[in-house]
Amino acid sequence: MNAKEKRADSARLKEVLSRNECPVCSLLSDDEFDLLCHWVGKSGPEDGATEERIRLSDSNGFCNYHFWRFAKISGMYGNAVMSIDQIGKILNIPGFNGKGNNVIALLKDHIKNVRCPVCADLKDMESAYLEELMSLLNEEENKMKYAQGDGLCLPHLMLLSERKEAGPLLQFLIERESVQMGKIKADAVNLGKKRNPPLSWEQTRNEKRSGLRAIKKLVGRQGQKILDKTNQIF
Numbered sequence: 001m002n003a004k005e006k007r008a009d010s011a012r013l014k015e016v017l018s019r020n021e022c023p024v025c026s027l028l029s030d031d032e033f034d035l036l037c038h039w040v041g042k043s044g045p046e047d048g049a050t051e052e053r054i055r056l057s058d059s060n061g062f063c064n065y066h067f068w069r070f071a072k073i074s075g076m077y078g079n080a081v082m083s084i085d086q087i088g089k090i091l092n093i094p095g096f097n098g099k100g101n102n103v104i105a106l107l108k109d110h111i112k113n114v115r116c117p118v119c120a121d122l123k124d125m126e127s128a129y130l131e132e133l134m135s136l137l138n139e140e141e142n143k144m145k146y147a148q149g150d151g152l153c154l155p156h157l158m159l160l161s162e163r164k165e166a167g168p169l170l171q172f173l174i175e176r177e178s179v180q181m182g183k184i185k186a187d188a189v190n191l192g193k194k195r196n197p198p199l200s201w202e203q204t205r206n207e208k209r210s211g212l213r214a215i216k217k218l219v220g221r222q223g224q225k226i227l228d229k230t231n232q233i234f
């Protein structure tokens with residue numbers, strides 16, 4: 001990442017520090033949509049073997065989540081174009097014509113080796129945002145902004161805790177996490193108390209969004225990777 005891109009990231013991150021959602025998830029959601037739109041833009045039947053199509057073919061396709069997100073944005077031609085290379089690759093597996101006895105193992109290999117390019121790009125961006133966040137939080141003014149918002153989701157707090165440089169910041173982030181979760185819980189409890197009129201007319205925006213804020217806090221944005229069964233972050 002060059003210095004100009006780094007400054008742009010830093011400015012974007014500062015803007016979302018005090019939002020009622022995880023700042024890293026917030027930027028990644030926008031990036032994910034931009035990336036998918038970029039792929040849709042490269043899926044015209046007339047484009048031929050673009051760099052993107054070759055990359056997608058080498059990656060064995062998108063992951064389940066991103067194939068479906070792509071399909072929602074793209075039309076029938078784009079979906080066809082971005083799928084035919086994968087179908088072609090599978091049809092070329094030796095013995096797939098019914099005469100081979102190792103086909104299932106080869107198919108499993110193909111599926112195991114899906115390296116979704118959208119996931120890969122987002123992972124790089126996520127890593128850059130976490131690094132930038134740590135640098136921003138060295139300044140008191142940014143710490144105060146961060147304290148006003150909902151703060152990092154649990155998956156991103158875990159990811160950040162894996163970094164050696166996070167050490168001095170962890171205490172602050174965990175303390176904030178506890179206060180931020182307490183606020184979300186209080187908003188959710190209040191929402192329940194104000195279920196019926198006339199109290200329902202006094203529901204605040206944060207109370208109405210408390211359920212979604214709680215879900216985002218617990219699992220991150222839609223599609224966010226969390227800990228796997230062996231507690232490895234992937």
Ligand SMILES: [Zn+2]
Pocket residue numbers: 022023024025026152153154155156220221
């Ligand atoms: Zn997050």
Ligand SMILES: [Zn+2]
Pocket residue numbers: 062063064065066116117118119120
């Ligand atoms: Zn993916």
